[in-house]
Amino acid sequence: MSSLMAAAGVSVPSTFSGVAEGLTVVVLLSEFAMLRAPLSRSQIRLYAFQSLTVTALAAYVAAAKHVPDLYILAGLSLALKVIIVPAVVLRLLRDARVELVASNRASVASMTLLAIVLAVFGIFVIGTLPVRSHSLPTAAFSLAGAVVLVAFVLVILRADVVSQAVGFFSLENGVSVASLVVAAGLPLVVEVAFLFDLLVAVVVFGVLMRVHHSRTATLSTDILDRLKG
């Protein structure tokens, strides 16, 4: 720990890693914002914003490290995750005509504190992995791990279908950031397969939302705890 402190005290990161880490921090912060957003609609907009940040990160790495493949990834994620997926989910939501789902299983402050604890855990655990990347600072990898864990908190502690869908989608954003760190030159096929996975998930969650809403007339999943009869 002391060596870490000494290193932190002396060295200033380069502008590149400063910007890249900054963007990753924005991805993590928008995950926290989704956790507390009261309206399903604002959650989806936050997801679009988070995806836009991931896109910007991919484009920035592509430009700064001369990895042209990443431009294709950035373009695909811009089209899919920033525009199409949020538009589809917003459309589903409009059909459902549910404005506000009271879905917090804990107060916002406690959810945030729990998520902070998990994020700290994730950051330190992943920080100990001996992964050194030439494309992105290692801190981005740890932060991506934190994004995944906070997404789990979102899925578990918000009891409505939209939060679970958005939590799953944003988890994929965390994985994209992690994959940018681990292998910026990852074969494009693998990256596109990730995105395709996301499309499948959108279809599944779309069906789930529709079926759930048509059966229970609500988007809250609290009702599923009760016994029938």
Place this chain on the structure above:
Amino acid sequence: VAAGPVLDPHLTQVFQVLTIFVFAPGVSGAIAHVEARLQGRRGPRVLQPYYDLAKLFRKETLVPEDASWVFLAAPVLAFTCYLIVPLLIPELTTYGLPLGYMGDILGGGFLLALAGFSVALAAAETNAPYAQLGSSRAMTFSALIEPSILFVTFAVALITTTDLPYAEAAASRASFASAIRPAHLLAVVAFFLVVLQDTGRIPVETHTSTLEFGMIDEARTLEHSGPALALLKWGSNMKQLILYVLLLNVFATPWGLAGSGRAGAVGLAVVIFIGKALGVGVLFTLIDNSFSKLRLFKITEFMAAAFLLAVLSVLVLFVGGGG
């Protein structure tokens, strides 16, 4: 600007205190004026706070029956604390003045906390329900914001390996990369939220409200009158300007300070600082006018947000090794 004779460092230090002492009510007046304009009102004169203070100093002091000497001593103690803090912070100069290293961030924080505590103690003594309510709320919320302040201090310690405000200002001034490092930006935003809370601004408190149920800081002074109230009001104006110094000259924009002790440079630093303070004051009024006040029990959400930013700042420093 290197014009004019070189001032004695002690004299420069006196100027730091005088700048806060003299301009604090004026800055508050200017902010109140802008705020009124934004709401479509004509608003008070910029110099109105000075007239208010002059009027209060001429009035008699009334003391509640149950109150002891603490009630009258507290405003003086708080005012004294606010006069000492400007000695410790980089207000006009980039380099530490003779008494500048007398206390670090914790020392300055202790003085500010002592001032807040003494005012809360005086309010608790009055046996008046609203003053006591304000006193207990103010202490509760200042305890809740404390973790964020601590983590910002940790971030400063990790960045500079000291806990001196001068070192943090110098570190963020050093290069473009160090001004935009995520850890620094997160600490800036976290401290911005802390200042928002400490100066009693929306979303935590409506500082112009006359409704006692929504009051936090304002309710503490309800029982004071005359010169004691004047000192409290002046003190709270000075506290606001001191917090602006910390936000602007230590964290957000540590530029435009005098690099030498020449009279011209110090004078220019005063002008630039007041300009920056008015700028951030306008930013606060914009926030005041665009958001609604949080319900009292929702304020913890605001605190959680500030804490999150401060914790992330420290975390990024740890995992990045230099993030």
